[in-house]
Amino acid sequence: MKEQKKQTAKSEQSAHSAEMPEIGKISPEIFTEVIFPRLGAKSKDVIVGPQHGVDVGIVTIGDKAVSFTTDPVFIVPQYGWERAAWFAIHIIISDSVTSGLKPKYLSIDLNLPMDMTKEQLLIVWDTIHKECEKLGITVITGHTARYENCNYPMVGGATIVGVGEMDEYVTPRLAQAGDKIIISKGPAIEASGIFATMFPSLLEKKFGKAFSKKAQDIFYKMSIVEDAMTAIKVGVRENGITAMHDATECGIWGGLYEIAQAAGLGVRIEKEKIVVEDCVPEICYYFGIDPYASISEGTMIASCRAHKAEAVVKALAKKGIKSSVVGELIDAKKGMILVEGGKEKELKHPIVDPFWRAFYDAMQKLNAIQLKEPFRQAQEVAIWEHFFTLRRGLYEV
Numbered sequence: 001m002k003e004q005k006k007q008t009a010k011s012e013q014s015a016h017s018a019e020m021p022e023i024g025k026i027s028p029e030i031f032t033e034v035i036f037p038r039l040g041a042k043s044k045d046v047i048v049g050p051q052h053g054v055d056v057g058i059v060t061i062g063d064k065a066v067s068f069t070t071d072p073v074f075i076v077p078q079y080g081w082e083r084a085a086w087f088a089i090h091i092i093i094s095d096s097v098t099s100g101l102k103p104k105y106l107s108i109d110l111n112l113p114m115d116m117t118k119e120q121l122l123i124v125w126d127t128i129h130k131e132c133e134k135l136g137i138t139v140i141t142g143h144t145a146r147y148e149n150c151n152y153p154m155v156g157g158a159t160i161v162g163v164g165e166m167d168e169y170v171t172p173r174l175a176q177a178g179d180k181i182i183i184s185k186g187p188a189i190e191a192s193g194i195f196a197t198m199f200p201s202l203l204e205k206k207f208g209k210a211f212s213k214k215a216q217d218i219f220y221k222m223s224i225v226e227d228a229m230t231a232i233k234v235g236v237r238e239n240g241i242t243a244m245h246d247a248t249e250c251g252i253w254g255g256l257y258e259i260a261q262a263a264g265l266g267v268r269i270e271k272e273k274i275v276v277e278d279c280v281p282e283i284c285y286y287f288g289i290d291p292y293a294s295i296s297e298g299t300m301i302a303s304c305r306a307h308k309a310e311a312v313v314k315a316l317a318k319k320g321i322k323s324s325v326v327g328e329l330i331d332a333k334k335g336m337i338l339v340e341g342g343k344e345k346e347l348k349h350p351i352v353d354p355f356w357r358a359f360y361d362a363m364q365k366l367n368a369i370q371l372k373e374p375f376r377q378a379q380e381v382a383i384w385e386h387f388f389t390l391r392r393g394l395y396e397v
Contacts, residue, residue: 028052048099048171054262055095055246056162058169065169067099067162073110074153079197081120083219085127090223091297092158093135097228098244100170100236101162106132108142108158111150135225168236172262172303175242177331180309181269182302184227184316184323186276187252188291189298191355192283193218199362206286215279222298230319231302231312240308247299250350252292255301257336257349260329263303268337269327269347277322287358293350303329 018029026035036050047065048058056069071092075084096103108128112121121144132139137160196203196215204212224246234240243263247255252274260267271292284291300323304312309325316323330337336347 047169048173052258052262054172056099058099058101058171060166063166065101065164065166067096067101067164067169068159069095069099069162070157070159071095072154073108073156073158075124075155076153077120079219081123082127083197085124086131086220087222088124089128089131089158090225092160093131093137094224094228094246094297096160096162097225098170098246099162100168100228100232100241100244101164102229103135103137103160104163105161106137106139106142106158107161108139108156110142110144110156112144112146112155113150113152114146114148116146168232170232170236170241170243172243172245172259173264174237175259175263175265175303175329177265177329178306179242179303179329180306180325181256181267181327181329182231182300182304182309182312182323183247183252183274183326184224184300184302184321185221185296185298186274186280186291186322187296187299188280188284188289188294189218189277189296190222190248191251191287191289191291191294191296191358192277192280193220193222193298194355194359195283195287195362196279198359199366202362202366203283203286207282211279211282215283218277218279221277224298224300226319227300227316227321227323228302230315230321231300231304234312234315235308238305240312241302241304243303245301247296247301249295250353251294251296252299252301253338253347253350254293254353255296255299257347259301259303260336263329264332266330266332266334266336267327267347268330268334268339270339271326272340273324273326275322275324287362289354289358290350293354295353295355 018027018033020026020030031052039050043059045059045061046057047060048054048056050057056067058065058067060066069092074088074091076087077084079087093103129139192215196212197219200212200216203215224244228244231241231244236242243259245255245259256267256269280291284294302312306328313323313325337344338347
């Protein structure tokens with residue numbers, strides 16, 4: 001007890017050494033110092049608790065494994081109400097399915113802006129309902145209201161509950177050296193999908209109308225729900241998938257670093273083996289971003305026992321999902337290795353996602369073309385950064 005009190009006091013003292021972010025998710029340091037030492041009552045039922053690089057928590061209830069994932073509800077009206085709602089619910093479900101357990105229940109809180117109309121709410125809610133119905137998810141409780149000082153894009157929060165057998169869940173601690181790394185869809189799915197949706201006229205002017213229209217289809221690839229549910233059907237643990245992660249902020253390089261770090265292992269990746277979706281290279285080149293370091297909701301990074309890796313790739317291919325085996329987990333002492341052009345170098349976490357600056361520059365360019373008023377940099381950039389950095393949830397990096 002004395003030791004626990006000392007540790008708490010030490011955490012309180014050290015909390016002053018890390019700063020709160022100007023906007024967005026807290027840093028790993030703040031999480032470690034402020035949040036992690038204060039997790040309420042201890043419970044032997046917790047299998048997977050809050051930790052960096054893990055999207056869900058898992059507990060035992062009866063003889064079942066039950067997963068929980070909580071995220072903000074983000075609605076971006078500029079996408080169009082139906083697309084905005086589709087993306088909002090898939091962000092949350094994509095985190096849930098990384099547990100390997102089937103998502104079953106949704107609890108949702110909607111704190112809506114005062115100017116949201118009944119017609120707009122109907123489109124949003126009907127889309128959420130249809131996606132949940134399609135995936136076998138039941139809405140079990142919630143709260144819906146309009147309030148002052150509630151603004152887009154963050155308009156509430158939601159929790160998805162997954163249920164399965166005790167031998168069905170996966171988590172990075174089940175991964176081991178020698179597990180193969182599988183990546184689906186490739187880099188910059190979200191960055192490309194958003195650019196194509198928000199700036200179709202710029203892409204049309206550069207690459208033509210057909211390219212711009214095709215690029216907009218990337219938007220509906222910004223989910224790993226089908227990827228993950230397909231992968232686990234091949235098998236889990238000793239018979240297949242051992243861990244899954246959604247390559248969001250800082251893209252594939254960030255996601256690979258995080259899943260390896262969460263597993264307590266190193267990783268060796270061959271860049272040239274990573275699949276790439278059509279239109280992505282052109283979009284990233286045009287907007288001046290490194291696709292592999294850019295935000296990529298919809299890209300699944302999975303570790304898999306070596307003897308089942310190709311079976312997972314084949315199963316994904318049958319669903320029309322591009323994927324490939326790109327490397328493997330290795331002993332932590334060997335570090336994080338990226339092979340590019342036949343040469344090995346250190347795989348580093350990008351830390352800063354290049355999407356932010358590129359998005360602002362694109363808005364400036366579009367405004368210049370349309371001769372509109374200067375883009376409201378401080379307010380609008382803050383809103384977009386808020387959207388992407390907070391949406392992945394509080395307890396994972």
